[in-house]
Amino acid sequence: MSFPLPELTDSLHAAGFVLLPNLLSPAETAALLHAIAGAPAAGPGFRRHQDLFAIRNVLGEIPALQSILVATQLPQLLAVLFPSGCHLVKSIYFDKPAHSNWLVAWHQDLMISVDGHTELPGYGPWTRKPEGVAVQPPRAVLENICTIRLHLDACDADNGALKVVPGSHRAGPLLGPELAARTTGAVVCAVPAGGAMLMKPLLLHASDRSRSARSRRVLHLEFASAPLPPGLQWREKRQLT
Template sequence: MIESFAKTGFAHVPSVLDASTCRALCAQSPSKSGAGDRSLLHQPWCATLAASLREHPALSSLLAETPVVVQCTRFAKSDKHNWLVPLHQDLSIPVADRIDHPAWSGWSEKDGLLFAQPPVDVLEKMVAVRVHLDVCTRENGPLRVVSGSHRHGRLDLATARRLRDRIGETYCTADTGDAWVMRPLLLHASSKADGESHGQRRVLHFLFGPAILPHGFRWNPAA
């Protein structure tokens, strides 16, 4: 799996959590807005889950070079909250303070957190773990990823579209409790859930990274 993950930039890890744990997490983590929440990590249940994921036998080898969890975001698609995400890479990370440095850009603030776009070599060290709390079929608006695209660095939209058209997309469907592990630089997108009775698609998206950031930057502990 390690070799495949390095090549493709994503991996499917089944049955990371059991169904009863997923039900408890759904009750434990209601979203503020109904659609998502980027600042869950400060909650004890979330920090505990992050630690258990870090030590999970099937995940630990994929997270070997990313010793700390730096953010957890909850995404919840449903009949009332349904959206699409265009083709993109995840380029922003949560930081504690703004520091003017030529290698850092793209400053923004979301849900009270400060984000910046670091150099590519930082993004190449990041790993995301998406834990599915519900079954996710093609009708539930799953993630679609472009295999191997993380190895091309930061991409402009035209280049990203050419890669997608040439390589195609993989649908990241899942059973309850499955996880998808991915590199943030991997090109990905998702469609709206299809139909009026597709149910919910709740995901906890954990971001892992290096313990120390360059150029004096620090992780935002509230993320």
């Protein structure tokens, strides 16, 4: 697969998302699933209950995933998206099991994972969770991030595919009461197994309950090239290669 620079980046800038149906081969998809299945399901990043299995900082929890990802077309894609280089800043594995009643309301991804709490202009609010500290950064930091969702199962409206509002990322961070009025024109992003969805964090997105017996397993990877100010570091920062 080739990644033509103008078409890909122009679409991502205009719509806030791009679908790539064949980023991973069937063998690469199977290798990622095998590595995840073989990992011990315990540790600070693991969350499991009947409606969700998630692993935060999944590349840190399962180091074998990195070598598999490096051998795919992902590095070539990143070279197009970030010609001057980038780093991974967050990695999460989601498994939305069959008949899950878990849904996600309309939102933007406004928080980044950092190594500690440091008062800085434009940074806040702050939160502290078991996995660490997160903060909402200035808009420019969020606009530099690109999320790549690698779909390890076929995903459609029946098993919880993301719904997005094309172009909504251009409005910048929105307050909660503003969201409902901005969901007109939402579309469902169906992605086959081995496909990828690229999206900007400020894109309005949501997902419904699963109505299918099929799982929806996704590797959620966030990449950025912009440095954070002195005194603050990305908590999960790593080079993919």
